[in-house]
Amino acid sequence: MDNSAVIELRDAYVMQDVNTILQNVSFELGKGEFAYLVGRTGSGKSSLLKTLYADLPLHEGMGTVVGYSLRNLAPEKVPYLRRKLGIVFQDFQLLYDRSVAQNLLFVLQATGWRDKAKMKQRVQDVLMRVGLTGVTGKMPHQLSGGEQQRVVIARAMLNEPMVLLADEPTGNLDPDVTDGIMRLFMEINNAGTAVLMATHNYELIRRYPKRVLRCEDGKLRVITNDDLRVTTWL
């Protein structure tokens, strides 16, 4: 693998059970790069992301994510892969029976942290990073949608991932809240974390132009800068 790539797929097949969703997928995401993943509903964006975080197996082709080969990845290796990835979904998937701090401490505990003082400090650090202070004792339902998504992003950043995979992270948010979340992703990206973001929101792509990968007709097409200059590509 090219040392500067955090994701590399070569002729990969994205499968749901026995069904091929995407074939001959080849692309790289470089260290610190930001790319969008677009495509109609059902075109395979979530399935591709699931393959990248080893929720779906890679049976055909080659795939490497943060140094882990996806082919024949042993189940006991999956948590180690995911520790180097941050994953953000549209539906926030916080644990609603515990506070913000407990949500984050839970993840630290599950990923091997033991030093209580360091854990507390890390929780403070990631919340500050996403622009949230004074919410540690709150329950998720006491926060707005945008604040909850910030907590999810903080959670994804706990173990300093090399790449964030985001599946429609602004899908449930109002336009002005969406913009704040987008700016946060940009800040995180500017600080060196690669981001692959699935979205239906083309307004965001126009406002924050980056490389675009499009799922279409069972293939993944990498949109070039030339394509970006014409408006029909959307």
Ligand SMILES: Nc1ncnc2c1ncn2[C@@H]1O[C@H](COP(=O)(O)OP(=O)(O)OP(=O)(O)O)[C@@H](O)[C@H]1O
């Ligand atoms: N758990 C599953 N089992 C079998 N097939 C599935 C499963 N999840 C998705 N699929 C199928 O895989 C295809 C791609 O779905 P996927 O969710 O990856 O698309 P998507 O581009 O993320 O769509 P959306 O934009 O609506 O989220 C669809 O035909 C879908 O029906």
